[in-house]
Amino acid sequence: MFQTLLVAHDFSPSSSRALAHAVDLAARTGAALHLMYVDRTAEGVLFEGGKAPPDDELQDRFEEQCRTSLAPHDRSPADDRVVCHAVRGVSPAPLLVEKAEEIEADLIVTGTEGRRGARRLIVGSVAEEVLRTAPCPALTVRQREAGGASGSADEAPDSADEAPGSEVEQIVAPVDFSDLTEVALRHVAQLAPLYDVPVTLVHVVEDPTMPSVYEVNASAVRARAAEQRAEEALQSLGEPIADTGVPVSYVVHRGQTTSTVVEATGHRDTLTVMGTKGLSGLRRVMLGSVTEAVIRASDGPVLAVPASAQGASPADE
The missing domain is CATH 3.40.50.620 (HUPs)
Known part of the structure; x- marks a missing residue:
């Protein structure tokens, strides 16, 4: 059964839905949960004032944001089987695939739409590229029409009391x-x-x-x-x-x-x-x-x- 899940996470509604399904599947299988953020701009969701922090600070900020995202699911970056990865790069898909190979992931979990503009796209067309090159299966979750399209640059990440559901009937x-x-x-x-x-x-x-x-x-x-x-x-x-x-x-x-x-x-x-x-x-x-x-x-x-x-x-x- 699945032992290692890699989740592309940029705090958009679609990636938050994907995270909910990944956490649920990890709970059912006991799999380790790896969350990954790919930064392509100094104006991304983890930046303040348009200034890019050093790599270690980028990692710290991502872990703090992951703490907020995981809290509604009773998980934390401090858990033994939760790992957060914040990296910089031009093309998210190859980096996700490379990380999947590195950690020997059994499954890549990604949204199919992400933030555009100042917060940039991490999971959108990226999902299709991942599907074509991934060394393992991929679970994709589309942003629902209800609630509109991807958030604007001024929209805050999903709050802790708005955890997306992960029901499978x-x-x-x-x-x-x-x-x-x-x-x-x-x-x-x-x-x-x-x-x-x-x-x-x-x-x-x-x-x-x-x-x-x-x-x-x-x-x-x-x-x-x-x-x-x-x-x-x-x-x-x-x-x-x-x-x-x-x-x-x-x-x-x-x-x-x-x-x-x-x-x-x-x-x-x-x-x-x-x-x-x-x-x-x-x-x-x-x-x-x-x-x-x-x-x-x-x-x-x-x-x-x-x-x-x-x-x-x-x-x-």
Whole structure:
């Protein structure tokens, strides 16, 4: 199971939501929690008067801010299994990935939007770059529309009495039957008992597009047969998950893949688990650009298993 979590934290609403999920997961697994702040400007959230402090003072200020962020979760930088890292650099994503490799992180946790302007962006498009280069899976959490976009330069960090929630009421896993999907489902089998929530496996059979003079009725019959075979295959993939004792359901949709998957996974209390690449060519692409669409639209956390982490899963620990 996860032993080391690396959390990108810039005190924005999205990274505060990500922190809440990371703290919750660390509590469930006993994992060590590493918080990381990447400074790219002398006018960042940890600076006063536009003057950059020395590195040791930057670290001290970050730890103090982390103390405030962690307090609502009954955690502290003084805890043995909490570590804070404040670094300077131009590109946050490579530094996050480098730190993940250094500490042998099992999971990177990041928001998908961060502060812009004077406080700069640390977790936004950075999340997508992390997904493409991370040596491990990444849990992304988008800032909810309620409450507006990222805070302005004058907005204070989240206060101690406004801790974001981290509820997970179900796990949804889009499936395209690729090898990477099977790796993602091994993560589901590990996570479902931790949260003790039902799991839904979803597959989309895309409608064929053809002129009406073609054999439309025959195409519909083939589509229904494909749906039946897909559900049987889903049930086979879901057996290891069902063996953990959590309820597992299987849903096969017919339609357009991206919009259908986004609709199935975008709910606030849903943890989505999916790969970042899928089948291509004649066998269609499901989990590639679809993953990015889900991350951008989902109101709940998304655990993405990148191709670079194809050989690893929590079950291997």
